[in-house]
Amino acid sequence: MVYTLTENKDPGQKNIVVWKQYLISVFVSIPFITHGVENELLNATSHLAPVIAAAHVPWTEVTFLLAALVSAPAHGILIDRHGRRIGIYVLVLLQGMTSVPLLFSTSELSVLVHAAVAGVATGGLFLVLPVYVREVSGDAVRGATLTLMMPMTTLGNAMKLLLTFDQMLFLVLGLVALELLVVFLIPESPAYLVKADKVEDAKVAAAKLMCSRNDDPFVVDDIRKLKEESDRAKANGKLTIFQILKNNIYRDEIKIGLVLNTTMVLSGSSIFLQPEKTLSGLGADVDPRRLLVPLSLLAGAACTVALGHFVERKYVVTGACGVMVLSMGTLAVYTQAGLAVTSLRWAPQAALALLVAAYGMLWALPTLILVDMLNVEIRVRAMVVVYVYSQMIKLAHTLTLQHIEEYVGVYNLLYICAGINTLAGVYALSTPPAARGRTVRQIERQLRARRVPLCQL
Numbered sequence: 001m002v003y004t005l006t007e008n009k010d011p012g013q014k015n016i017v018v019w020k021q022y023l024i025s026v027f028v029s030i031p032f033i034t035h036g037v038e039n040e041l042l043n044a045t046s047h048l049a050p051v052i053a054a055a056h057v058p059w060t061e062v063t064f065l066l067a068a069l070v071s072a073p074a075h076g077i078l079i080d081r082h083g084r085r086i087g088i089y090v091l092v093l094l095q096g097m098t099s100v101p102l103l104f105s106t107s108e109l110s111v112l113v114h115a116a117v118a119g120v121a122t123g124g125l126f127l128v129l130p131v132y133v134r135e136v137s138g139d140a141v142r143g144a145t146l147t148l149m150m151p152m153t154t155l156g157n158a159m160k161l162l163l164t165f166d167q168m169l170f171l172v173l174g175l176v177a178l179e180l181l182v183v184f185l186i187p188e189s190p191a192y193l194v195k196a197d198k199v200e201d202a203k204v205a206a207a208k209l210m211c212s213r214n215d216d217p218f219v220v221d222d223i224r225k226l227k228e229e230s231d232r233a234k235a236n237g238k239l240t241i242f243q244i245l246k247n248n249i250y251r252d253e254i255k256i257g258l259v260l261n262t263t264m265v266l267s268g269s270s271i272f273l274q275p276e277k278t279l280s281g282l283g284a285d286v287d288p289r290r291l292l293v294p295l296s297l298l299a300g301a302a303c304t305v306a307l308g309h310f311v312e313r314k315y316v317v318t319g320a321c322g323v324m325v326l327s328m329g330t331l332a333v334y335t336q337a338g339l340a341v342t343s344l345r346w347a348p349q350a351a352l353a354l355l356v357a358a359y360g361m362l363w364a365l366p367t368l369i370l371v372d373m374l375n376v377e378i379r380v381r382a383m384v385v386v387y388v389y390s391q392m393i394k395l396a397h398t399l400t401l402q403h404i405e406e407y408v409g410v411y412n413l414l415y416i417c418a419g420i421n422t423l424a425g426v427y428a429l430s431t432p433p434a435a436r437g438r439t440v441r442q443i444e445r446q447l448r449a450r451r452v453p454l455c456q457l
Helices: 019-028 030-048 059-082 084-098 100-104 108-136 142-161 165-183 190-195 199-210 217-233 241-246 248-265 292-308 313-333 346-362 365-373 379-430 440-449
Strands: none
Touching: 019 030, 019 108, 019 142, 019 165, 019 199, 030 059, 030 084, 030 108, 030 142, 030 165, 059 084, 059 108, 059 379, 084 100, 084 108, 084 165, 100 108, 108 142, 108 190, 108 365, 108 379, 142 165, 142 292, 142 346, 142 365, 190 199, 190 217, 199 217, 217 440, 241 248, 241 379, 248 365, 248 379, 248 440, 292 313, 292 346, 313 346, 313 365, 313 379, 365 379, 365 440
């Protein structure tokens, strides 16, 4: 007996087979596992790189962020002009190159080259793959398929618990080899083909995703909606950055992405992902095997995938931010300078586990909320703008965090970040439109009905 996953788009008509959309999304998300492993390789070699004395920050972190910031526009131009598949192919090749310098040497130069190449790959990772997965997934399955990137990344981070440094290097090469094979098997995005005026090719790609024929009514209807979406965006001529920002709906979507990404960078993850800071009041090393953070992140990310199919992502952000605020408040009490924790020693550990799990539930949701809203004609350009902005904020945060921490202390910094997370939760609840199971047109109607206030722009 054979079972198939299906999506019923219209009562009274036959179902669409969507198992291939799930399968493609899983395989296309494999580079996020590679990214997670690369993060651990960067952390393992950061002490070998020279340090920026003024900021007390290893050059690996700054090199990584600068490379990601500079390379993102190039990735955007590539997939906007030549297709999503070629973008994935280039991304995978870059990921394969990251481990090469460390295979031969762990000198300062090799470590910095590794950080630069990893940054260039990451600049495309959070742009190319979310766009592709969003465009090959039907409205009813996007909630689950888009969130796959979160457990994939945290699974890569958790590899450090099982593998040695050299084994992680070879794991990266193995994952890259698998992904190169996948790139030649997946279809091009139908949305890109419609955008490029290749309607017949778009029908072929959509039919493959639905396991159907080119003339299937569902295929024809999907391509018609994509064509209408594209024509609606180009109704006033060629879309320039100025015209995109002049459009109230597009400008509001970008503002939502900017605010959510800002709050995520300033959420306090740079502090609470380091247990030696947040659990310093306990004295002895309570987590010698360093299991708490990676396993909590993985558990939180898995919860998001489970919830993504049934719950609006903005509600997940609000709920996770609420848990983070409560956990940070509890944890801050135990990080006061000079305070030795002698009773309820389990409380700060439980608070940290909940805090990290909640962060694991939402760390990538600003990107997913944004990519879900955007029209196919502006999707890549808007994503590039928001990503470059977020990397600039992250770079500034990285260079100044040590000074701020020395000035106010971890105790006060946790309370400040709790306030930022409160703002993020309220904003996510009240501002982004409901997107689960909705088309771009339905999302735009919600934004047209109410403006998104931010400096009255």
